[in-house]
Amino acid sequence: MSQFLQQLINGLALGSIYALIALGYTMVYGVLRFINFAHSDVLMLGAFAAYFLNPSIERTFGPQSIPGALLVVLLSALICAALGILIEILAYRPLRNRPKLTVLITAIGVSLFIEYTCQHRSVFRAETRPFPNLFPSRDFQWLGLAVNSNDLVVLAATAVLLTALWFIVQRTKTGTAMRAVAFNPQAAALMGININRVISFTFGLGSALAAIAGILYALKARGIEPLMGVTPGLRAFTAAVLGGIGNLPGAALGGFVLGALETFAGGIPAISNYRDGIAFALLILILLFRPAGLLGKPQTEKV
Amino acid sequence: MNATSTLRIPFFLLLACASLTGCGPGGSHSGEILVGEFASLTGKEATFGVSSHEGTQLAIDELNSAGGALGRKFKLLTEDTRSTAGESSTVVNKLIARDGAIAILGEVASSRSLEAAAVCQQAKIPMISPSSTNPQVTETGDYIFRVCFIDPFQGTVMANFARNTLKAKRVAVFTDVKSDYSKGLAKYFKEGFLKSGGGEIVAELDFNGGDKDFKAQLTSIKAAKPEAIFVPCYYTDAALICIQARQLGLNAPLFGGDGWESDQLVKIGAEAVEGNYFSTHYSPDAGSDKGKRFVEAYKKAFNGKVPDAMAALGYDSAMLLADAIRRCGSTDSQKLRDTLAATKDLDAVTGRTTIDSHRDATKSAVILQVKGGSFKYIETINP
Numbered sequence: 305m306s307q308f309l310q311q312l313i314n315g316l317a318l319g320s321i322y323a324l325i326a327l328g329y330t331m332v333y334g335v336l337r338f339i340n341f342a343h344s345d346v347l348m349l350g351a352f353a354a355y356f357l358n359p360s361i362e363r364t365f366g367p368q369s370i371p372g373a374l375l376v377v378l379l380s381a382l383i384c385a386a387l388g389i390l391i392e393i394l395a396y397r398p399l400r401n402r403p404k405l406t407v408l409i410t411a412i413g414v415s416l417f418i419e420y421t422c423q424h425r426s427v428f429r430a431e432t433r434p435f436p437n438l439f440p441s442r443d444f445q446w447l448g449l450a451v452n453s454n455d456l457v458v459l460a461a462t463a464v465l466l467t468a469l470w471f472i473v474q475r476t477k478t479g480t481a482m483r484a485v486a487f488n489p490q491a492a493a494l495m496g497i498n499i500n501r502v503i504s505f506t507f508g509l510g511s512a513l514a515a516i517a518g519i520l521y522a523l524k525a526r527g528i529e530p531l532m533g534v535t536p537g538l539r540a541f542t543a544a545v546l547g548g549i550g551n552l553p554g555a556a557l558g559g560f561v562l563g564a565l566e567t568f569a570g571g572i573p574a575i576s577n578y579r580d581g582i583a584f585a586l587l588i589l590i591l592l593f594r595p596a597g598l599l600g601k602p603q604t605e606k607v
Numbered sequence: 608m609n610a611t612s613t614l615r616i617p618f619f620l621l622l623a624c625a626s627l628t629g630c631g632p633g634g635s636h637s638g639e640i641l642v643g644e645f646a647s648l649t650g651k652e653a654t655f656g657v658s659s660h661e662g663t664q665l666a667i668d669e670l671n672s673a674g675g676a677l678g679r680k681f682k683l684l685t686e687d688t689r690s691t692a693g694e695s696s697t698v699v700n701k702l703i704a705r706d707g708a709i710a711i712l713g714e715v716a717s718s719r720s721l722e723a724a725a726v727c728q729q730a731k732i733p734m735i736s737p738s739s740t741n742p743q744v745t746e747t748g749d750y751i752f753r754v755c756f757i758d759p760f761q762g763t764v765m766a767n768f769a770r771n772t773l774k775a776k777r778v779a780v781f782t783d784v785k786s787d788y789s790k791g792l793a794k795y796f797k798e799g800f801l802k803s804g805g806g807e808i809v810a811e812l813d814f815n816g817g818d819k820d821f822k823a824q825l826t827s828i829k830a831a832k833p834e835a836i837f838v839p840c841y842y843t844d845a846a847l848i849c850i851q852a853r854q855l856g857l858n859a860p861l862f863g864g865d866g867w868e869s870d871q872l873v874k875i876g877a878e879a880v881e882g883n884y885f886s887t888h889y890s891p892d893a894g895s896d897k898g899k900r901f902v903e904a905y906k907k908a909f910n911g912k913v914p915d916a917m918a919a920l921g922y923d924s925a926m927l928l929a930d931a932i933r934r935c936g937s938t939d940s941q942k943l944r945d946t947l948a949a950t951k952d953l954d955a956v957t958g959r960t961t962i963d964s965h966r967d968a969t970k971s972a973v974i975l976q977v978k979g980g981s982f983k984y985i986e987t988i989n990p
Binding site: 307310311314315317318423425429430431432434443445450452521524525526527529535536566567568569570571572573576577579580 | 649650651653654689690784810811812813814815817819820822823824826827830843846847850853854855856871874875
């Protein structure tokens, strides 16, 4: 029983990372109806931004201070927001009125461009670098169950960001504009909404989320390198689809379900090397019965 | 970029190609002895590749300042495999076909040595792996050699260590199923540990190299209550596994093979890797006179850096080749192969080296422990 509970905790901890990354995918999809594959690379850039910012901030605030860590996260999020807006202006905006497939392929191109440029020896190089502990972490032991404080931080961050995003999208003027653009861009423009500004804002917000997720992921994985975003990015994208892409609480739910599936499969001795295979097979099963995802609503396509 | 500069690049490429084909294979017959090397200078196992390369380079420099061999100097041509699959066969093909290397040195990782071994065997060019320990590497063919011990020996050494030094009766094994090295070591460890009797493997779990979350498997391992955990894998994964094991309150010692030996293990793992053990080829603290001279020369050449086992083996791989070239008096690949195969009691930095009938080296292993952020010598185990 205690083993089952421990695996549940492990699954939630892993799932909350996926959930956090999935929020970014699903929000951009919700507004623009396209998957930003560069999201996982912005995540990596966020972790590297924190890696390079941390030494100078530690000098002012002292090592592993909470205000210092928050400042590192905030600055990295701002840097990545700027990068996300830049990527949108340079790569996606010129293709705004082309078929969706063109933008999708471009997104894959942008992703590969960032990954391989960053591996060059004059940029970040390909080797793994140890990521610093931004704030003190400790392990809690209780009735034979172990929880690491970093995992609790990730869980809390996911909950706070999910609520904040829901508030922005549903309750603010910018959010109303975002939903209007998602519903019908032409009509939104006729109503006086500046479409470019709304889309830039969406990308900036998504990239800031990616940066925060990247830093929290790096705290768990401890080593950062230019391809670090690929695997969690893929998992998170799957989690977003599982939860119903475009649906914010769905992305979080999808992340938790995927994390738990992987953990339970990985804990069984004879099949532990098939953990991904088992998790993804179950995913296919779920999608067969609920094609729109767990919380997604089936949509009729206009023909 | 303007129009003239875009035109200029293909032009220079053309020139470069012309000059390369012009002096390609022909270069090996006159002047320098061309030795090809492939190493993971960047990527996941970069610290291995860099150490190995530095050792090899030091050997070539020392050989050249002593006059080279056959009245000719050595020239080392190095290619980077970026720690990725598929790259080794490409770069080794290039070294043989384009550059005309007479022998190939490399790599650390068994998976990549296996790739290159097939190429070298087909071209009938002798290849010496400095530190690939999986038995299959030299089984590829009669042109493939190595200067290190192999996994059956290393696995047995760790099995004896677990029982005799750690006094463990219940051991768990955690294997990276993506790596030939890890699977081989796990297999020979289990055979060795069970053969001697009295011991029990209480849990066997697998992971994929490069994973970041191991808590699922470690929770199962913890439930089996092992007294020690054997984790044969490379240092990046090993460090993360040590951290997560401690986070789960799993306090049994973890131990691994030579894949652990990197300063990255301590940098990433910090206090979580303290007290854990691994086996390797060489320790600067256990060295002979020759070993001490090597440590001094290496420190001088590379800003005071202490050589690890990969550096010592890289050095020995070049020395083994030079020794064979001198003894056979030729760089002809057939003769060179026969002379390499007959190597006996070569006084190498990592111990006396004899090439056996499987073209593997027979030599001793050492056990190190992580202590205070560095590696402390525990014991030497002879074959």
